Amino acid sequence: MKNYFELSREIAHLGSAYSLVYWDFETQMPKGTSEWRSETLGHFAGLLHEKSVSDTYLKAAEAAYAEAQDPIEREALRKAVKDIKKKNMIPQKLVEEMSQASAVAHGAWVEAKKEKNFSIFAPHLEKMIRLSKEHAKILAQGGDSYDALLEEYSPGMTSATVTTLFNDLRPKLQDLIGKRKKPLGKKWSVPIDVQEKICHDVVDWMGFSREHLTQARSAHPFCLSLHPSDVRITTRYNENDPLMSLLSTVHELGHALYELQLPQKNPGTPHMSANGMDLHESQSRLWEVCLATSPEFYRWVYAWFKKNAPAHIEGWTADELFLMGSEVTPSLIRTESDPVTYGMHVMIRFELERAIFDNKIQVADLPKAWNEAYTRYLGVTPANDVEGILQDSHWSNGSFGYFPSYLLGTMIACQLYQTLLKEKPQLMQQVERGEMKEVQAWLKTAVHQYGRGKDTQAIMKDVTGKELSSEPFLTFLQERFLA
Secondary structure, three states: OOOHHHHHHHHHHHHHHHHHHHHHHHHOOOHHHHHHHHHHHHHHHHHHHHHHOOHHHHHHHHHHHHHOOOHHHHHHHHHHHHHHHHHHOOOHHHHHHHHHHHHHHHHHHHHHHHHOOHHHHHHHHHHHHHHHHHHHHHHHOOOOHHHHHHHHHOOOOOHHHHHHHHHHHHHHHHHHHHOOOOOOOOOOOOOHHHHHHHHHHHHHHHOOOHHHEEEEEOOOOOEEEEEOOEEEEEEOOOOOOHHHHHHHHHHHHHHHHHHHOOOOOOOOOHHHOOOOHHHHHHHHHHHHHHHOOOHHHHHHHHHHHHHHOHHHOOOOOHHHHHHHHOOOOOOOOHHHOOHHHHHHHHHHHHHHHHHHHOOOOOHHHHHHHHHHHHHHHHOOOOOOOOOOOOOOOHHHHOOOOOOHHHHHHHHHHHHHHHHHHHHOOOHHHHHHHOOOHHHHHHHHHHOHHHOOOOOHHHHHHHHHOOOOOOHHHHHHHHHHHHO
């Protein structure tokens, strides 16, 4: 009989095949085959679920856990047993239906965004909400349904904890927003082909191996891992906002690096899996926010343009690029917002998700509620659905409970960055020179090597010497963007 690690490897191969189909679905699939591709994804999801909940697999995992000696491996195997038992609660029919429905919903979201019309997406969102509530109710086992989904992305967190944290942060962020500096007043436009070139070359700045990375375009940027030897990222481009595509690429590369530096010994096991999306987001936000919004990074960007596209940097200095890149301006789009106002975008989505799962709002009323929240919290109001309710793809695939991880991840990133600065006094000079191998090695030792064999709270305590706190986050914002 095959052992747990052999069975996990088989499941990992099937998962890679599913991810490859999904990658093509997002990046280059012919539009006319969306219905068949949705059915294919649902079929693969069903196969994955069937293999992941078998009695043979559960018994193999329990046997491996009983025999494990290494504490990190033992904790990862404890979670493996827990995962299998949790998946066993979900009917395979529901898994297949959710996967197929999400693929169809995503296509409707893309079309609705193109037409700036929420009503195209609305019926598909209603279906995803219904299926997600059904899924969450099973996982909750009588508890709070939304908390069951939140646990999937931010292990150990509850909506009550997040609500308390966000309520404490909100007035402090609003105070910082009120202290924002006068904007530079210059606009920068760069052709998309030039943007794409620097977004490919920033891979070298980060010290990435191109042998393990594929880059493409998509309607919403994302990172997908088929295996620690094969990661994929996408970027969205806007000719009039070149920093958006650049920082977005750095963000997704942060995710990709985490996946590449996970242990590779046993594919498909928790030891070779990321430890929650809040920690995953911390890895992308550390690179994007803590390192790539710095004056040193913009000096690297300026030098790149002087060498590769000098005509598109005429009339600019590196300091002006930094000033433009560090502007604090309430805006409508989360992925294009500055780190100071970013948290407000996350809080708005969290509040709406809670209202959805508390049955306090209907799908038809979401655009209005969204717009009112933006007016209330950020003083800006979407002119259309693309600037508002349709800007994120997450709800199209049922990723409810995901959004809080973005802000939690940023807080984790700032706390890790504070420690990294202390341990690497030459860090920012390395940022300017594009010598980031030491940062990669530090992150592998501090975070990546454990997979899910060590909880985020334990990692934070061991690496930074204290539990997660909002203080390093607020201090960073003050020093980088408002000083």
